[in-house]
Amino acid sequence: MVSEAVALHGFTAATVMTPEAGTAFGPVAAVPALTGTVTAAECLFVSVLRLSGADADEPAPPAVRVTVRRSAAGHRLVVHRPGGDRREAVIRAGAVAVTAGDS
Structure with a gap:
């Protein structure tokens, strides 16, 4: 299974989190995470997320x-x-x- 998060607007960093106990899908996991800073009363954060049941070798869309x-x-x-x-x-x-x- 492959999960992907792409920051398109407003985010300042991307990282991968690794839960200590894994997830419901298995004992080892890598979860994409995006972070940003709220700089005004209104901020907009835009991302594209993809979760695929295919191998990690599958080409990205x-x-x-x-x-x-x-x-x-x-x-x-x-x-x-x-x-x-x-x-x-x-x-x-x-x-x-x-x-x-x-x-």
Whole structure:
């Protein structure tokens, strides 16, 4: 089993944690962890997480690119996926609106 965490926005460090007693999946585990620092009343942290039942030798999926802009409406997040597809979200206190963007 492979787990992966990729920091895309706001995080300052990545590490791997190794629980002393393992997990429900086995006696030895490596768990990805991301950390960041809250620097204002509102902070945005964005990551991509993947959990796969395949071997560790399986190639990683194609990378995504993220752009984030702060506006009066909230944080505008655009995820650009391989092949030109993209999704947009406006994130503000108490609400998230997601739309399919133009390619």
